[in-house]
Amino acid sequence: MTTDNTSGRSTIEVFDTTLRDGLQVEGVSATVEDKLRIAEQLDLLGVTFIEGGWPGANPKDIEFFARAQHELHLADATLVAFGSTRRPRGKVDDDATLRNLVEANTPSVCIVAKSSAYQVTQALQSTLDEGEAMIADSVQFLTGEGRQVLVDMEHFFDGFAENPEFSMRAIEAAVVRGASHVVLCDTNGGTLPDRVGEITSAVVAHVGSDVTVGIHCHDDTGCAVANSLAAVRAGAGHVQGTLNGLGERTGNANLTTIIGNLQLKLGHECIPPGRIERLTVVSHHVAELLNRAVNPQAPYVGSSAFAHKAGLHVSAIARAKDAYEHVDPALVGNSTHFVVSEMAGRATIAMKADELGLELDGPATN
Ligand SMILES: [Zn+2]
Structure with a gap:
């Protein structure tokens, strides 16, 4: 978060993951053509980052990034390819996920990292030292390839509740090796705003100004927007979400609501001047491209909102x-x-x- 000392307004980055996490929603699928058109809409709205997909996870996303290099002319937004850290006990040089990320040829990449001790030892059946090394090695490799590296700290809030020491080690591993952002993810969506605020404050205090702290919420308790705002209040300078709240289960944090609230209610600047009046038209255009109507009662952009x-x-x-x-x-x-x-x-x-x-x-x- 950068603060303009003259006006007291601060700039919050908006990171859109409609084209990656948003497309996990049941009953929606997008062609490469649709994804290119959606990216154009997101750029028109003025988001800071557009996460285009996971190259390597499916052939469609490899094609998307290949075509995007020639066909997508973004005025403001930065295109991001998504992937994960290297495999446990693997090497960065022969890791297919990392290679696909580099070959996507985007200026920025976002990798998901296990930041919960429970997930490392139980889901990965690995050690905490190896969990930390997976993050450190992967960030170092990608920064060495000239990429800006954002790290999505998966299960961060649940992990922090159980073993804060390891979750902070995971953050440090990313920061020390040159990540630009550490993004705290409420992956299961079960955390409530007070707790999100407390833990985000602790991380912001720990990393200082070395890195931007971000937030990535899911709406399983109906609090994804409130959680995102609580994180911003606690010092996060980067908010991830999807247009119209699309996403798996109950959805991701709804950026159309978050942008309205950050900009009109809290006085932050998150999209360039003169863009917020495009919020309704972009929300509906993207909904049309995905064949999934906007909830009429959606705040700000719904047909019943006013x-x-x-x-x-x-x-x-x-x-x-x-x-x-x-x-x-x-x-x-x-x-x-x-x-x-x-x-x-x-x-x-x-x-x-x-x-x-x-x-x-x-x-x-x-
Ligand atoms: Zn997510």
Whole structure:
């Protein structure tokens, strides 16, 4: 997080993983063509990083990165290839995952690393020393190849709760070998905001300004957005998530909500000036490309986010626009809608006519 001393506003990086983690959602698949179009939309919105996929995990992602080199002309965003640390007891030089990452030819790479002692000893059946070496060797190899290296610290919050000493060793291994970012992941999505804030503060205090601390949340408790904001409050300068909250299980942290909150509520700058009004159109365009409609009740961008049905509310809005709206919908490219129902009063009919550009006359609207 960098702070502008004159205004007190700080810049928070937005890292979009719609094209990697987001596509883990059931019932959605994207062609390479779709992925290229989505990346263009994300660049139009002004996110800092676009994670394009996991080259090597499937042929489609290898093709995506190959085509992206010639066909994708990003104005602002940096394209990122995703992978993992080297295998346990393996060597970086002959590791297929690391080789695929380098061959994706992106300026930045993001690797997932085991940062929970339990995961290293139980899931990997390895030792903690080897777990640390996997991170150190992989970061060193990739920085040596001239890449900016971000490290997703998998199961960080659960791991920290059980064995904070190892989780901090994992962070140190990445930082010492030159990672630009350590990203704290709530992989199982079960952590609540207070705890996210506490642990993020501890990491930020530990690493100081040597590296940017990031946050990556899943929405299993319905708190992914709140957790991301808690991390920012605790000093994280980088937020990962997906457009429209797409992702496995209950989804990833919803960037359309996070961007609205960081920028309009908390005064941070996370996308360039003049872009936030594209939030609604980009959210819907990406949803269309993936054939998965935006939740009508999604904050900021949903079709119902600024829809009013109750007669009392509509007549109040007729007098004072902000009476029942928390922000001006135009700020995020959305608009006020009036819903006509059996509950509608005269004000609703008049406002609906106005919304549709119709002129009414006669006694019914007096
Ligand atoms: Zn994830």
